[in-house]
Amino acid sequence: MDMRTTKIVAVVIIAVIVAASAAAFVLLTNEETVVLKVYTAGSLSELFTDMEGGGDLEAIFEESHKGVDVQVTSGGSADMIRRVTGLNQTCDVLAVADYSLIPSMMINVTLKAADFSIQFAKNSMILAYTDQSAHADELTADNWFDILRMDEVKFGFSNPNDDPAGYRAQMVMQLAELYYDDAWIYEDLVLNNTNMIGVVYNATADTHTIQVPTELTVTNADKVMIRSAEVDLTSALEVGSIDYLFIYESVAYRHESSGERYLELPREVNLNDTEESALYAKVKVTQFADSTNVSKIKTVKGSPIVYGVTIPNNCEQFDLAVEFIQLLLGEDGQEVMTEAGQEAIWPGYAGCWKDEVPEELQTYVE
Numbered sequence: 001m002d003m004r005t006t007k008i009v010a011v012v013i014i015a016v017i018v019a020a021s022a023a024a025f026v027l028l029t030n031e032e033t034v035v036l037k038v039y040t041a042g043s044l045s046e047l048f049t050d051m052e053g054g055g056d057l058e059a060i061f062e063e064s065h066k067g068v069d070v071q072v073t074s075g076g077s078a079d080m081i082r083r084v085t086g087l088n089q090t091c092d093v094l095a096v097a098d099y100s101l102i103p104s105m106m107i108n109v110t111l112k113a114a115d116f117s118i119q120f121a122k123n124s125m126i127l128a129y130t131d132q133s134a135h136a137d138e139l140t141a142d143n144w145f146d147i148l149r150m151d152e153v154k155f156g157f158s159n160p161n162d163d164p165a166g167y168r169a170q171m172v173m174q175l176a177e178l179y180y181d182d183a184w185i186y187e188d189l190v191l192n193n194t195n196m197i198g199v200v201y202n203a204t205a206d207t208h209t210i211q212v213p214t215e216l217t218v219t220n221a222d223k224v225m226i227r228s229a230e231v232d233l234t235s236a237l238e239v240g241s242i243d244y245l246f247i248y249e250s251v252a253y254r255h256e257s258s259g260e261r262y263l264e265l266p267r268e269v270n271l272n273d274t275e276e277s278a279l280y281a282k283v284k285v286t287q288f289a290d291s292t293n294v295s296k297i298k299t300v301k302g303s304p305i306v307y308g309v310t311i312p313n314n315c316e317q318f319d320l321a322v323e324f325i326q327l328l329l330g331e332d333g334q335e336v337m338t339e340a341g342q343e344a345i346w347p348g349y350a351g352c353w354k355d356e357v358p359e360e361l362q363t364y365v366e
Contacts, residue, residue, distance in 0.1 A: 032066075032067035033067055033068075033069055034067060034068050034069070034317060034320065035068075035069050035071055035317075036061075036068055036069070036070045036071065036092050036093070036317050036320050036321065036324060037071050037073070037090060037091050037092045037093075037315075037316075037317075038058075038070060038071065038072045038073070038091075038092060038093040038094075038095070038324065039072075039073050039074075039075075039080040039083065039084070039091045039093070039094045039095070040072060040073070040074045040080070040094075040095045040096075041074065041075075041076070041077040041080065041095060041096050041097035041163075041164070041307070042074050042075055042076060042097075042163070042165075042229035042230060042231035042232070043097055043123070043165065043230065043231065043247075043248045043250060043251050044074065044095055044097070044307070044342075045072070045074035045231065046254055046340060047250075047336060047337060047340040047342060048072045048074070048095070049070075049072040049074075051336065051339070051340065055336060055339065056336065057070075057324070057327060057328060057333065057336060058070040058072055060327060060332055060336070061323075061324055061327055065320070065323070068320060070324070074229075074231070075162075075228065075229050076158065076159070076162035076163035076164075076166075076228050076229040077096035077097045077098055077101055077163060077164050078101060078105070078161070078162055078163065078164070079162045079163070079228065079229075080094065080096065081094070081096065081101060081102075081105045081106060082105075084106070084113060084312050084314065085105060085106060085111055085113045088314070090312075090314050090315065090316050091312045091314065091315060092311065092312075092315040092316060092317045092318075092320065092321040092324070093309065093310075093311060093315075093321045093324050093325060094114070094309065094310050094311070094312055095120075095307065095308070095309040095328075096164070096307065096308055096309075097123070097163075097164040097165065097248070097305070097307055098164040098300075098305070098306070098307070098308070099117050099118075099119045099306050099307060099308025100117075100300070100303070100308070101164070101308070102114055102116075102117035102308050102310050103117055103353075104298070106310070106312070107353070112313065113312055113313055113314070114310040114311065114312050114313055115310075115311075115313065115353065115356040116310055116311075116350055116353035116354075116356040116357045117308040117309075117310050117350070117353055118308060118309050118310065118325070118329070118348040118349065118350050118353075118357065118361070118364075118365055119306045119307065119308055119345055119348060119349040119350075119351075120307055120308070120309055120328060120329055120344065120345050120348045121306070121307040121337055121342050121343060121344055121345055122272060122304065122305060122306055122307070122342075122343040122344075122345060123248045123249060123250055123272065123305040123307070123342065123343065124248070124249040124264070124265070124270045124271065124272035124305065125165075125168050125169065125172050125246060125247075125248065125249070125265060125269075125270050125271050125272075125305070126246075126247065126248070126249045126252055126262040126263060126264055126265060126270065127139075127144055127244055127245070127246060127262060127263045127265065128234075128237060128244065128245045128246075128247050128251075128252040128255075128260050128261070128262045128263075129237070129243060129244050129245070129260070129261050129262070129263070130237060130238065130240070130259050130260060130261060131259065131261065132240055133153075133237075133243035133244060134147075134150070134152050134153045134243045135147050135150060135153065135243075136243075136261070139263055140263075141263060141264065141265060141266060142180075144244075144263055144265075145173070145176055145180065145182065145185045145189070147244070148189055148244060149188050149189065153223075153243050153244065154222065154223055154224070154225065154241075154242045154243050154244075155189075155223075155224065155225075155242055155243060155244040155245065155246070156224065156225035156226065156227070156233040156236060156237070156242045156244070156245045156246070157169035157170075157224075157226060157230070157233075157245070157246045158226065158227055158228065158229050158230040158232070158233065159216055159226055159227065159228050159229075160212045160216065160285055160287065161212060161214075161216060161287050162228045162229065163228060163229045163230060164305075165229075165230035165246070165247060165248060166226075166230070167210075167212070167285040167287070167300055168246075168271055168305065169246035170186075170190065170210045170212075170283075170285055171210075171271060171280070171283045171285065171302045172246060172265065172269055172270070172271065173185055173186050173189055173190060174186050174199065174208050174210060174283045175268065175269045175271075175279070175280070175282075175283055175302070176269055177208075178268075178279070178282065179266060179268045179269050186199060186210075187199075189224075190224075192220070193218065193219060193220040193223045193224040194216060194217065194218055194219055194220075194224060194226070195213055195215075195216065195217050195219055196210070196211070196212060196213065196216065197211035197212065197213055197288075198210075198211055199211070206282060207281075207282050207283070207284055208282060208283050208284070209283075209284040209285070209286055209299065210283070210284065210285045210286065211286050211288065212285060212286065212287045212288065213288060214288050225241065225242050230245070230246070230247045230248065230251065231251060233245050233247070234247070234251065234255055234260070237260065238255070238258050238259060238260065247262075248305070249262065249264070249341065250340060250341040250342045250343075253340075253341030254340060254341055271302065271303070271304060271305045272304060272305060273304065274304050276304075277303060277304060280301075280302035280303050280304065281301050281302050281303065282302065283301075283302040284299050284300065284301050284302065285299065285300045286298070286299045286300075287299075287300070306345070307342075309325060309328060309348075311325070311358070322358050322360045322361060323360075325361060325364075326360065326361065326364065329346075329347070329348045329361070329364040329365070330364065334346060347364055347365055347366050348364055348365040348366075349365065349366060350365040350366070354366070
């Protein structure tokens with residue numbers, strides 16, 4: 001064999017080896033890389049995937065599970081659920097800002113899209129603002145609703161049809177009427193500035209039911225801003241497009257470094273205190289998803305803010321989903337929640353669904 005032939009053979013052999021190595025690498029990568037799909041409420045996005053220094057749940061889980069790619073998608077809780085139940089998107093772990101959405105939208109005879117709901121965290125509704133917000137230097141827990149009434153003040157809340165923070169903002173303003181003995185707060189702030197249908201008072205039950213139209217719109221854009229999720233409004237607050245924002249305390253806490261401030265509201269209004277459950281229940285929000293179909297008209301009763309997590313029945317990575325929830329409910333998850341300003345619940349509470357909780361999670365719930 002001459003020198004030229006030897007070189008050609010050598011080149012061919014090298015090419016074959018490189019190609020084989022590349023194919024083996026791709027095969028190995030495909031075999032080892034597993035995607036874990038996690039859907040969360042917008043208020044949980046930083047806790048799950050975007051904490052400073054990488055101390056979020058995604059980073060912690062991927063560090064201990066080499067080859068697993070945790071993909072977190074965040075938005076309004078109801079919207080995240082509808083992606084699974086209505087759009088048939090596969091999801092391995094689903095965490096929402098209102099645990100009751102899981103049984104009402106997923107655990108039912110017609111859908112059976114999930115089998116359990118674990119309560120794992122609490123929160124409060126607050127009023128966020130910045131030092132540049134109009135009349136910020138005058139704001140107190142006794143006059144915030146009068147500040148919001150001022151013509152030059154603009155405030156925001158998320159869409160009640162998409163996001164629990166949105167319907168909870170409505171509850172806060174209606175509860176404020178009871179607490180401050182001012183029957184015009186909700187009308188002045190919401191009814192006069194949106195196409196919200198109205199508030200129905202039931203004297204027998206002593207309840208106030210806020211009626212939300214299928215398509216909620218703003219009729220006075222100089223006064224109110226509405227977006228799908230409450231986190232979509234934080235940037236509007238920071239740049240001064242709005243002066244005040246109804247949002248969760250944990251979200252405002254995590255944005256203090258960006259110049260956000262927040263006013264803590266009385267416990268009779270903030271939807272945090274379990275001892276005020278009876279008072280919170282005096283306010284309800286009815287969502288007319290389809291006013292022609294009674295089965296699609298949904299009413300949410302005021303209650304303390306409690307987050308829930310589940311594994312949808314269409315999950316593709318069940319074992320990893322269980323391990324991710326173990327992280328969330330365990331000691332490391334508790335530390336992450338505390339660092340993110342989220343009030344953790346330990347042990348998690350599954351209530352009547354405890355028997356449906358996977359065996360590996362039984363020691364984490366009651």
